[in-house]
Amino acid sequence: MSNSRENILAAINANKPAPVELPEIPLFERKGDLVNVFIGALEFIGATSVKVTSLSEVDEYLESLQQAGTRLVNTIAELNGYNINAYKKANASELEALDTAFIKGRVGVAENGAIWVSESDMVNRLFPFICRKLVLVINAKDIVYNMHEAYRRIQVDEDGYGTFIAGPSKTADIEQSLVVGAHGPLELKVFIVS
Amino acid sequence: MSQPATHHNKAAAAFLKNGQRAQWHDETLWFVRAKRDKAAHQIPEWEALRNLGSQIKEHTLSNLDEYLLQFEANAKKNGIKVHWANNAAEHNQIVYEILLHHNAVNVVKSKSMLTEECGLNHYLAERKISVVDTDLGEYIVQLRNEPPSHIVLPAIHLKKEDVSNTFHKHLHTEKNNQDPVYLTRAARQVLRKKFITADAAITGVNFAVAETGGIVVCTNEGNADLGVHANKVHIACMGFEKIIPRAQDLSVFLRLLARSATGQPITTYSSHFHRPKAGQEMHIVLVNNGRTEQLGREAFRNSLKCIRCAACFNTCPVYRRSGGHSYHNSVAGPIGSILAPNLDMRKNADLPFASTLCGSCTNVCPVKINIHEQLWSWRQVLMAEGYGGSAKKASMKLMTGVLSKPAVYRLSTGMARFFMRYLPFLVNNRLNPWYKQRDMPSAPKESFKDWYKKNRNHE
Numbered sequence A: 001m002s003n004s005r006e007n008i009l010a011a012i013n014a015n016k017p018a019p020v021e022l023p024e025i026p027l028f029e030r031k032g033d034l035v036n037v038f039i040g041a042l043e044f045i046g047a048t049s050v051k052v053t054s055l056s057e058v059d060e061y062l063e064s065l066q067q068a069g070t071r072l073v074n075t076i077a078e079l080n081g082y083n084i085n086a087y088k089k090a091n092a093s094e095l096e097a098l099d100t101a102f103i104k105g106r107v108g109v110a111e112n113g114a115i116w117v118s119e120s121d122m123v124n125r126l127f128p129f130i131c132r133k134l135v136l137v138i139n140a141k142d143i144v145y146n147m148h149e150a151y152r153r154i155q156v157d158e159d160g161y162g163t164f165i166a167g168p169s170k171t172a173d174i175e176q177s178l179v180v181g182a183h184g185p186l187e188l189k190v191f192i193v194s
Numbered sequence B: 001m002s003q004p005a006t007h008h009n010k011a012a013a014a015f016l017k018n019g020q021r022a023q024w025h026d027e028t029l030w031f032v033r034a035k036r037d038k039a040a041h042q043i044p045e046w047e048a049l050r051n052l053g054s055q056i057k058e059h060t061l062s063n064l065d066e067y068l069l070q071f072e073a074n075a076k077k078n079g080i081k082v083h084w085a086n087n088a089a090e091h092n093q094i095v096y097e098i099l100l101h102h103n104a105v106n107v108v109k110s111k112s113m114l115t116e117e118c119g120l121n122h123y124l125a126e127r128k129i130s131v132v133d134t135d136l137g138e139y140i141v142q143l144r145n146e147p148p149s150h151i152v153l154p155a156i157h158l159k160k161e162d163v164s165n166t167f168h169k170h171l172h173t174e175k176n177n178q179d180p181v182y183l184t185r186a187a188r189q190v191l192r193k194k195f196i197t198a199d200a201a202i203t204g205v206n207f208a209v210a211e212t213g214g215i216v217v218c219t220n221e222g223n224a225d226l227g228v229h230a231n232k233v234h235i236a237c238m239g240f241e242k243i244i245p246r247a248q249d250l251s252v253f254l255r256l257l258a259r260s261a262t263g264q265p266i267t268t269y270s271s272h273f274h275r276p277k278a279g280q281e282m283h284i285v286l287v288n289n290g291r292t293e294q295l296g297r298e299a300f301r302n303s304l305k306c307i308r309c310a311a312c313f314n315t316c317p318v319y320r321r322s323g324g325h326s327y328h329n330s331v332a333g334p335i336g337s338i339l340a341p342n343l344d345m346r347k348n349a350d351l352p353f354a355s356t357l358c359g360s361c362t363n364v365c366p367v368k369i370n371i372h373e374q375l376w377s378w379r380q381v382l383m384a385e386g387y388g389g390s391a392k393k394a395s396m397k398l399m400t401g402v403l404s405k406p407a408v409y410r411l412s413t414g415m416a417r418f419f420m421r422y423l424p425f426l427v428n429n430r431l432n433p434w435y436k437q438r439d440m441p442s443a444p445k446e447s448f449k450d451w452y453k454k455n456r457n458h459e
């Protein structure tokens, strides 16, 4: 199949249309209260959100889960109970029983509720997907209006993997009835720190 | 297969036999279309985004070989193994050899229309490799041994009682429990085990970025990510037209894709894979399978701009009322009817005729493909090549059968919407043969007003 590469490239070269210019992409900026737009979008996509003024409020929540016996992983060093070492290299079957994961979000997008989470923040690529409940913590100043601005803020290949997460996993494949909680988390909670 | 060219017509007639179900299908997809409209109208720059999406794709097609080379070089730098397949058989063989090399016998796969196009599951099953489709809709149809009927909503032809029966039979769920939450949780449990115990993961690709050498996969369920991250081997299969030049181009396409597909502002996950995780191997298979030929057909090359959102399916009166299986091609609907004849003109000659040419598809397409004009052009090509005669006749029957069945016409709010939804073939446009007297379907022989009055009583 080494020939296929050359055959394909030659056929494309012979068949491709005349040059067309690559357009510049405007920012399509919009002003307004981005945090509130973001909160509205999160609600629309089935996530819950809490505005807090300091990380200690997130700490309190985390501690309440710990006291209730929740199996959780916290990848955010600024919070209490940072415990990645036990799970860093864990595989899927070891993580299957994980209840909750706390992860830092880099950039939030007001218009659609999506939050960029990069591999170095999630530590283990499985965490945001295998847990039942995902908790993302994002700074209010990292909320932008739309995807154009978001892509200017992030470097998609800075880590080997990164993803925009918009809400809990969901499906509507049975008669178009929306079911929250497909293969990934059943719940997404977002802390917005101002 | 005595008259392959009449297939769509016959399959559509069979689909319509179950009138209630056909009506449900029609209404449900129209509802998805309405959600798309709402989502699009919330973006003031929607038309500008469509233009940008279209231009970026046209630019990419005009430099396709260079972008593929750039992508290959960058992907290799990222530690990804890149393969090239000229046709479906080569694609399947490449995937098989990778799996064989890793002694993989259990594979989890997330949605990939390309592997459907190539018949990968069947090919691997013959070689004792089991592939589980993990998208819920695809899993349902796989258990039933059916192909997906829609590229975004694979099980849209089924009702919850069908899913309940299928799950009862295969997953031993409670008989007659039709609760979608219960059924989804049951599948979640079974598939979680599959993700964890598989040997390799296969995914499709929504976008491949030339400048960074990585791929983007969009799902709502999280199945692509769970499969890939839980496994040591990731094989991503893509038609080479998925390439885009820059990472920032994603900002345009991700704003357009989910809004056009389901009316969501974005899919739950838009995952960017650039390097395999430690201890993992990542492969990308770039597939041609007739795409270079389509690129050479001036009238049809724009079909390669498609981002597979399925908006053209949901809005199409023929698709809604004939079901995806009647298109006998991995990609159904209006865009499938343009792609299919390129693969096999004789077998798929009927498909460009399975349309009213009302142009609704073209109006909703996020990358501005002139879908209905291309369908018209295919008809001219097929007639000239001698494939079109029986297909054309069949299509006339289709129109009277699929679109003129009075029982399903219901009074909608306002006449304009009524026309758009049910009688687009009465809309005048230069390509629409139904508008011309000689081609009018026989059902509305009586004056439209009488016919309408009469059928309104069917409510």
Ligand code: SF4
Residues within 6 Å of the ligand: B260, B305, B306, B307, B308, B309, B310, B311, B312, B313, B335, B361, B364, B365, B366, B367, B368, B369, B371
């Ligand atoms: S042709 Fe356009 S509307 Fe149809 S699936 Fe492709 S991108 Fe969507």
